[in-house]
Amino acid sequence: RIPPSLPTEEELRGRVEAAARACGVDLEGHAGPREGRSPVTGTVVSSLAWTAADEVPRAVERAREAFLDWRVVPAPVRGALVKRWAELLTEHKEDLATLVTVEAGKVTSEALGEVQEMIDVCDFAVGLSRQLYGRTMPSERPGHRLSETWHPLGVVGVVSAFNFPVAVWSWNTAVALVCGDLVVWKPSERTPLCALAADALLGRAVREAGHPEALSQVLLGGPEVGEALAADRGVALLSATGSTRMGRSVGPVVAGRLGRSLLELGGNNAAVVAPSADLDLAVRGIVFAAAGTAGQRCTTMRRVIAHRDVVDELTERLVAAYRSLSVGDPSREGTLVGPLLDARSAEAFRVAVDRAVADGGELLVGSERVLEEEAPEAFYVRPAVVRMPAQTEVVHTETFAPLLYVMTYDTLEEAVAMNNAVPQGLSSSIFTRDQAEAELFCSAEGSDCGIVNVNIGTSGAEIGGAFGGEKDTGGGRESGSDAWKAYMRRSTTTVNYSGELPLAQGVTFEV
Numbered sequence: 001r002i003p004p005s006l007p008t009e010e011e012l013r014g015r016v017e018a019a020a021r022a023c024g025v026d027l028e029g030h031a032g033p034r035e036g037r038s039p040v041t042g043t044v045v046s047s048l049a050w051t052a053a054d055e056v057p058r059a060v061e062r063a064r065e066a067f068l069d070w071r072v073v074p075a076p077v078r079g080a081l082v083k084r085w086a087e088l089l090t091e092h093k094e095d096l097a098t099l100v101t102v103e104a105g106k107v108t109s110e111a112l113g114e115v116q117e118m119i120d121v122c123d124f125a126v127g128l129s130r131q132l133y134g135r136t137m138p139s140e141r142p143g144h145r146l147s148e149t150w151h152p153l154g155v156v157g158v159v160s161a162f163n164f165p166v167a168v169w170s171w172n173t174a175v176a177l178v179c180g181d182l183v184v185w186k187p188s189e190r191t192p193l194c195a196l197a198a199d200a201l202l203g204r205a206v207r208e209a210g211h212p213e214a215l216s217q218v219l220l221g222g223p224e225v226g227e228a229l230a231a232d233r234g235v236a237l238l239s240a241t242g243s244t245r246m247g248r249s250v251g252p253v254v255a256g257r258l259g260r261s262l263l264e265l266g267g268n269n270a271a272v273v274a275p276s277a278d279l280d281l282a283v284r285g286i287v288f289a290a291a292g293t294a295g296q297r298c299t300t301m302r303r304v305i306a307h308r309d310v311v312d313e314l315t316e317r318l319v320a321a322y323r324s325l326s327v328g329d330p331s332r333e334g335t336l337v338g339p340l341l342d343a344r345s346a347e348a349f350r351v352a353v354d355r356a357v358a359d360g361g362e363l364l365v366g367s368e369r370v371l372e373e374e375a376p377e378a379f380y381v382r383p384a385v386v387r388m389p390a391q392t393e394v395v396h397t398e399t400f401a402p403l404l405y406v407m408t409y410d411t412l413e414e415a416v417a418m419n420n421a422v423p424q425g426l427s428s429s430i431f432t433r434d435q436a437e438a439e440l441f442c443s444a445e446g447s448d449c450g451i452v453n454v455n456i457g458t459s460g461a462e463i464g465g466a467f468g469g470e471k472d473t474g475g476g477r478e479s480g481s482d483a484w485k486a487y488m489r490r491s492t493t494t495v496n497y498s499g500e501l502p503l504a505q506g507v508t509f510e511v
């Protein structure tokens with residue numbers, strides 16, 4: 001199903017300008033020669049100034065100076081700022097979602113969901129601002145008290161990707177702010193208006209509360225800006241989301257200066273579908289995770305590993321569901337699949353489908369480009385399912401598009417081995433009604449991923465858990481649980497109130 005017309009260039013421009021202004025962006029002040037295109041039509045929707053890489057140290061220095069005051073603001077007061085920010089996000093939820101739809105191509109419901117994710121993480125961070133708990137430990141020496149305290153870390157550099165143009169930054173920023181840190185953000189060059197608008201709302205909360213403006217800075221620019229953040233010794237933590245290739249380039253730079261990094265890189269997420277699975281549920285879970293967001297989430301499901309007894313029926317149902325997917329204008333009600341980011345994404349999709357077929361795969365549905373005549377510069381494709389004889393090399397790579405490979409297994413052990421055989425380790429799921437199977441999949445000998453789900457797909461995690469994955473995914477954890485600890489430094493304190501000086505480990509040193 002292809003809904004007919006796309007918005008005109010003027011309509012899109014009108015929408016983004018109104019939404020950005022409503023969020024408080026000074027469009028004239030940011031005007032410049034860098035054109036930004038919308039994947040919805042492939043046409044230009046913004047003209048903005050970028051920051052040069054050599055201006056990065058100044059921004060970091062500004063943040064470092066402001067840190068001296070911010071670090072001593074009580075954490076619950078910092079939380080009050082985040083609370084106000086969440087109110088402004090709630091008020092401007094639709095404006096931000098409009099920008100996400102136009103710049104990232106997300107369908108409206110997912111764009112609104114992304115802003116909701118920001119509000120949720122703000123709520124989490126407000127609560128956290130009163131719960132930055134350290135521990136006390138029994139000292140081995142009499143008259144001594146041993147404890148730990150968590151202190152603000154400093155400047156956090158955030159590098160984010162086009163597919164979650166505002167939520168991923170907010171996971172970092174809401175938590176970093178209550179932890180007493182400041183943020184310098186390099187958003188994707190594809191989503192500059194989303195970044196300016198999201199930051200403008202935070203900026204408004206900061207100004208209202210009379211806090212330093214340098215709490216949050218946005219540096220629009222290309223990869224060189226991210227590289228400059230990685231290299232800057234003033235950046236205590238670099239939190240970078242993007243491809244494994246990007247992580248391999250910035251990770252060693254941060255490590256080389258012994259800085260901290262938090263990496264959220266590629267995923268190659270699978271669902272195991274067991275013989276006892278509720279197939280109605282499995283089909284819905286798989287289609288949302290594999291075709292939703294046009295396959296452009298790091299948590300997108302790229303592989304189905306189905307038991308031999310159910311694989312034929314499952315594939316048949318998946319194909320039928322894929323045929324009913326509406327592809328087209330993401331702002332139109334009823335559209336489920338919006339555009340790919342650009343020509344490069346579409347080319348990568350095409351190449352991967354061809355390679356899978358060359359490896360013996362059978363293309364069951366999808367892969368066609370649509371709406372090409374109406375918008376030659378936009379790249380809409382029909383989500384594809386390819387039945388594979390094995391997990392060949394192309395299945396081991398992450399193609400950032402709606403391409404789902406279906407493989408077959410006989411024993412659960414084999415399914416787990418296939419789940420774990422790829423280099424990435426972000427998300428995974430199992431559809432089963434057999435509790436022992438589900439538990440095994442979640443156990444130490446089960447999935448090796450950071451996210452392990454039962455009877456839901458691989459994407460759409462809630463903010464309350466720690467988000468991230470292992471192996472080529474980079475090992476970082478963001479958002480909920482105790483991910484905040486990466487944004488603070490820990491001091492361990494021993495207080496001696498005994499009047500004596502007993503040494504630990506029974507050491508004697510008499511002078």
Ligand code: UN1
Pocket residue numbers: 117163164168241296297298299458459460461462
């Ligand atoms: C990403 O694609 O970079 O779990 C993040 C999810 C979202 C976050 C995805 N909450 O799909």
